[in-house]
Amino acid sequence: MAERLSGKSAFVTGAGGGIGRGIAEVLAANGASVTIAEINDETGRSTADELCLTGYEAQYYHVDIRSEDDIKAGIVAHMERFGALDILVNNAGQNQHFDASQMTVDEWEKSMSLNLRGAWLCCKHALPIMAKQNAGVIISIASVHATMTANNFFPYNVAKSGILGLTRSIALDWGHHNIRAVAVSPGWVRTQPAIDFLEAADDPAAEEQRVKDLHPVKRIGEPRDIGALVAFLASDEAGYITGTEIVIDGGISARYAG
Numbered sequence: 049m050a051e052r053l054s055g056k057s058a059f060v061t062g063a064g065g066g067i068g069r070g071i072a073e074v075l076a077a078n079g080a081s082v083t084i085a086e087i088n089d090e091t092g093r094s095t096a097d098e099l100c101l102t103g104y105e106a107q108y109y110h111v112d113i114r115s116e117d118d119i120k121a122g123i124v125a126h127m128e129r130f131g132a133l134d135i136l137v138n139n140a141g142q143n144q145h146f147d148a149s150q151m152t153v154d155e156w157e158k159s160m161s162l163n164l165r166g167a168w169l170c171c172k173h174a175l176p177i178m179a180k181q182n183a184g185v186i187i188s189i190a191s192v193h194a195t196m197t198a199n200n201f202f203p204y205n206v207a208k209s210g211i212l213g214l215t216r217s218i219a220l221d222w223g224h225h226n227i228r229a230v231a232v233s234p235g236w237v238r239t240q241p242a243i244d245f246l247e248a249a250d251d252p253a254a255e256e257q258r259v260k261d262l263h264p265v266k267r268i269g270e271p272r273d274i275g276a277l278v279a280f281l282a283s284d285e286a287g288y289i290t291g292t293e294i295v296i297d298g299g300i301s302a303r304y305a306g
């Protein structure tokens with residue numbers, strides 16, 4: 049399956065670390081050329097450099113997905129380097145924990161611009177290119193919090209629910225241009241925010257074991273687990289999958305909590 053995405057190119061936001069990096073690595077290993085669209089210059093550049101050293105085609109471009117100008121410039125740079133935009137992965141995002149009665153309008157807007165508006169803006173600038181190509185796949189990383197949630201995940205869960213709506217609309221409105229849109233909803237994945245959460249416990253090892261035991265697969269996901277799913281969804285083998293959400297959570301959401 050090494051050449052599953054050969055000849056294709058991908059623009060992955062937040063690909064300097066965590067899940068985004070895992071996605072970029074697996075897409076590249078499947079033959080895709082990748083733009084690492086990242087706000088952190090150090091991790092973005094080192095990720096692109098490491099992919100190139102491995103023999104893959106990659107470039108770094110500074111993109112803050114809260115800025116439409118950055119997104120526009122990033123996509124122009126992608127087109128200049130790779131000549132097509134086959135795969136957009138809306139990955140950058142961050143958990144937030146606010147009290148709905150205390151949160152300010154400014155905090156709300158900052159959260160939405162990162163967790164929802166940025167994905168729409170990337171679609172806005174990718175869709176005309178994909179329509180011209182008569183081909184494209186847009187994969188947006190939502191979360192299990194898009195369809196269920198826990199206390200104190202506001203308004204992150206609201207934004208992630210919005211990603212599912214965005215995905216459905218794009219699938220419906222752009223399908224006749226041979227563009228597919230799919231949302232991927234991970235559960236626990238071992239990235240810095242998850243590590244920080246575990247380490248904040250009184251007994252981090254016991255907390256990690258507790259979390260692992262919640263999963264039928266008895267482990268926490270790794271960024272490359274998400275990358276493997278994204279590589280499949282981006283490929284022609286997934287040509288009948290659009291307008292929907294795929295949950296990837298080690299089975300944690302199969303359990304009825306009642």
Ligand SMILES: NC(=O)c1ccc[n+]([C@@H]2O[C@H](COP(=O)([O-])OP(=O)(O)OC[C@H]3O[C@@H](n4cnc5c(N)ncnc54)[C@H](O)[C@@H]3O)[C@@H](O)[C@H]2O)c1
Pocket residue numbers: 061062063064065066067068085086087088091111112113114139140141142143162189190191192233234235236237238239240241242
């Ligand atoms: N880790 C999990 O357990 C988990 C579970 C469900 C969903 N998710 C979702 O997966 C995505 C990635 O999460 P993660 O855990 O890898 O986070 P992370 O913090 O490890 O990585 C996020 C990356 O995005 C970059 N980034 C942050 N703000 C940006 C911006 N404005 N513009 C461009 N890049 C930016 C960061 O520099 C970093 O490289 C997020 O959308 C998150 O909501 C994560």
